[in-house]
Amino acid sequence: MSQGIEFNRLMLDMRAMQMDAMAQPKSAVQAVPEAGAGSFSDMLGNAINKVSDTQQASSQLSNAFEIGKTGVDLTDVMIASQKATVSFQALTQVRNKLVQAYQDIMQMPV
Numbered sequence: 001m002s003q004g005i006e007f008n009r010l011m012l013d014m015r016a017m018q019m020d021a022m023a024q025p026k027s028a029v030q031a032v033p034e035a036g037a038g039s040f041s042d043m044l045g046n047a048i049n050k051v052s053d054t055q056q057a058s059s060q061l062s063n064a065f066e067i068g069k070t071g072v073d074l075t076d077v078m079i080a081s082q083k084a085t086v087s088f089q090a091l092t093q094v095r096n097k098l099v100q101a102y103q104d105i106m107q108m109p110v
Contacts, residue, residue, distance in 0.1 A: 051091045055087075058081050061080045
């Protein structure tokens with residue numbers, strides 16, 4: 001039952017993010033960053049920390065299941081494990097794109 005609730009909440013969050021993204025004006029270049037908006041490095045650091053937190057939560061849930069702690073369901077462990085895996089794979093793809101962009105920039109003639 002909690003699986004369905006989490007899935008529905010995830011879908012609602014995704015729709016809300018989509019609506020927020022569509023509501024923002026589409027300017028090609030912003031001359032001045034918004035007040036309170038973090039830099040790219042801050043955003044990347046936050047994403048790395050979030051992936052780390054997801055992996056730690058998955059590991060803790062897995063350990064709790066292995067020792068037989070009550071209230072820990074195998075489906076919750078598997079879902080947490082998959083979330084950690086998917087978030088790590090997404091972060092790896094972002095890293096790969098950053099490295100490729102850096103290499104492309106370094107190969108440009110000046």
